[in-house]
Amino acid sequence: MQIKVLLNESEMPRQWYNLAVDLPTPLAPPLGPDGKPITPDMLSAVFPMNLIEQEVSQERWIDIPEQILEILYRWRPSPLHRATFLEKALGTPARIYFKNESVSPAGSHKPNTAVAQAWYNKQAGIQRITTETGAGQWGSALAFACSLIGLECKVYMVRISFDQKPFRKMMMETWGATCIPSPSEQTEFGRSILRQFPNTPGSLGIAISEAVEDAVSDTSGKTRYSLGSVLNHVMLHQTIIGLEAKKQLEKIGERNVDVVIGCVGGGSNFAGLAFPFVCDKINGKDIDIIPVEPTSCPTLTRAPFGYDHGDTAGLTPLLAMHSLGHKFIPPPIHAGGLRYHGMAPLVSQALEDGLLNPRSYPQLDCYEAALTFARSEGIIVAPETSHAVAAAIQEARQATEEGKEKVILFNLSGHGLMDLYGYHKYLNNELSNHWLADEEIQRAAKDLKDFPKPHQTV
Numbered sequence: 001m002q003i004k005v006l007l008n009e010s011e012m013p014r015q016w017y018n019l020a021v022d023l024p025t026p027l028a029p030p031l032g033p034d035g036k037p038i039t040p041d042m043l044s045a046v047f048p049m050n051l052i053e054q055e056v057s058q059e060r061w062i063d064i065p066e067q068i069l070e071i072l073y074r075w076r077p078s079p080l081h082r083a084t085f086l087e088k089a090l091g092t093p094a095r096i097y098f099k100n101e102s103v104s105p106a107g108s109h110k111p112n113t114a115v116a117q118a119w120y121n122k123q124a125g126i127q128r129i130t131t132e133t134g135a136g137q138w139g140s141a142l143a144f145a146c147s148l149i150g151l152e153c154k155v156y157m158v159r160i161s162f163d164q165k166p167f168r169k170m171m172m173e174t175w176g177a178t179c180i181p182s183p184s185e186q187t188e189f190g191r192s193i194l195r196q197f198p199n200t201p202g203s204l205g206i207a208i209s210e211a212v213e214d215a216v217s218d219t220s221g222k223t224r225y226s227l228g229s230v231l232n233h234v235m236l237h238q239t240i241i242g243l244e245a246k247k248q249l250e251k252i253g254e255r256n257v258d259v260v261i262g263c264v265g266g267g268s269n270f271a272g273l274a275f276p277f278v279c280d281k282i283n284g285k286d287i288d289i290i291p292v293e294p295t296s297c298p299t300l301t302r303a304p305f306g307y308d309h310g311d312t313a314g315l316t317p318l319l320a321m322h323s324l325g326h327k328f329i330p331p332p333i334h335a336g337g338l339r340y341h342g343m344a345p346l347v348s349q350a351l352e353d354g355l356l357n358p359r360s361y362p363q364l365d366c367y368e369a370a371l372t373f374a375r376s377e378g379i380i381v382a383p384e385t386s387h388a389v390a391a392a393i394q395e396a397r398q399a400t401e402e403g404k405e406k407v408i409l410f411n412l413s414g415h416g417l418m419d420l421y422g423y424h425k426y427l428n429n430e431l432s433n434h435w436l437a438d439e440e441i442q443r444a445a446k447d448l449k450d451f452p453k454p455h456q457t458v
């Protein structure tokens with residue numbers, strides 16, 4: 001019985017895959033305040049030019065620099081596991097596989113892009129990076145990468161997660177970063193939010209505004225901002241996950257995958273696993289590709305597709321994406337990393353092009369699935385990841401009903417060892433489900449109406 005499929009360092013992919021080149025409908029460009037497509041120069045106060053070039057790249061394959069590979073070798077290639085024990089617990093004929101991204105030093109997929117972004121910033125002569133973090137996974141990943149590459153790092157952590165997950169802050173400090181709760185007194189935007197809503201749980205949109213304001217107001221020009229999801233170059237860096245998974249499935253003799261699953265906050269771990277399979281689907285393969293989100297923040301399943309800002313203050317360009325509106329503050333569920341009002345333009349466009357079948361679950365269903373997983377496979381997954389586990393279990397149960405030998409692949413995007421308070425509350429019946437009211441969706445549609453419309457879809 002083979003449970004783990006391993007690759008050695010020399011088998012690791014040498015290039016990232018850029019889905020933008022293969023999407024049936026080209027991405028609608030980001031727009032500036034005047035409603036016209038932005039130019040790379042307009043982004044240069046926020047990001048270094050080498051990353052901006054990747055953001056707009058029209059190359060299908062982009063070489064991974066050797067020095068980045070050398071850092072990734074610390075934990076990559078990550079193992080592909082056959083979830084034999086979960087299969088037995090469910091009594092399913094399905095073969096379930098998961099890509100284990102929880103083995104990175106920070107505990108999630110986030111270091112795949114953190115290392116790349118820190119490296120490109122360093123190459124561009126940048127000395128300090130600011131960022132936001134939801135659950136703390138991204139902030140700790142960037143703190144880890146900056147400590148290896150030699151950059152200062154400042155993290156604005158969404159208030160509710162800062163309170164729920166104190167150990168994440170300690171991890172960031174151990175790697176030499178500074179972490180403060182958002183909204184904070186340290187930016188103009190943070191102060192304005194605190195004046196209006198002194199008890200706000202915060203949101204990723206607010207934290208992004210603060211981190212961008214911090215970066216662009218450094219007059220030395222040596223600070224840039226880094227985003228852990230949503231943008232094209234982040235999706236690109238994460239594709240190493242799916243490219244490895246394809247090699248591993250081939251190695252274990254799986255020719256076809258029926259279902260590919262990932263949870264979605266801003267879209268990066270899903271994109272990382274799924275985009276190489278989306279490419280296969282574009283080229284005729286029959287694969288069900290399922291992004292999974294919380295019912296309390298249903299960007300792909302219910303929110304409109306249109307232009308919107310990536311942050312609450314409206315500092316970022318307008319991005320063509322599914323969005324609940326940049327002023328939307330999601331309810332404080334425990335999967336903090338899925339509390340984002342928008343969705344990556346690449347994931348949003350893939351949905352518009354009919355390539356994805358999104359699904360949403362309430363948090364109690366996800367915790368129940370996470371317990372089934374912990375008590376069979378042994379791994380305590382992050383609350384974000386539990387959404388992918390819930391979908392994998394539902395697919396396996398359906399395979400049982402249909403008597404089908406389906407192959408199911410999901411992304412185990414992170415472990416939940418810093419998120420045990422959520423498990424504690426679930427086990428003590430202190431959590432409840434939440435569905436977003438229709439009025440919230442109508443309000444989102446109204447908010448987006450003021451912005452230009454992206455090109456019509458196929």
Ligand SMILES: Cc1ncc(COP(=O)(O)O)c(C=O)c1O
Nearest residue numbers: 137229265266267268269337414
């Ligand atoms: C473990 C884990 N999975 C998933 C996510 C969601 O982000 P993304 O959709 O960018 O993968 C996060 C975000 O913080 C996370 O920490």
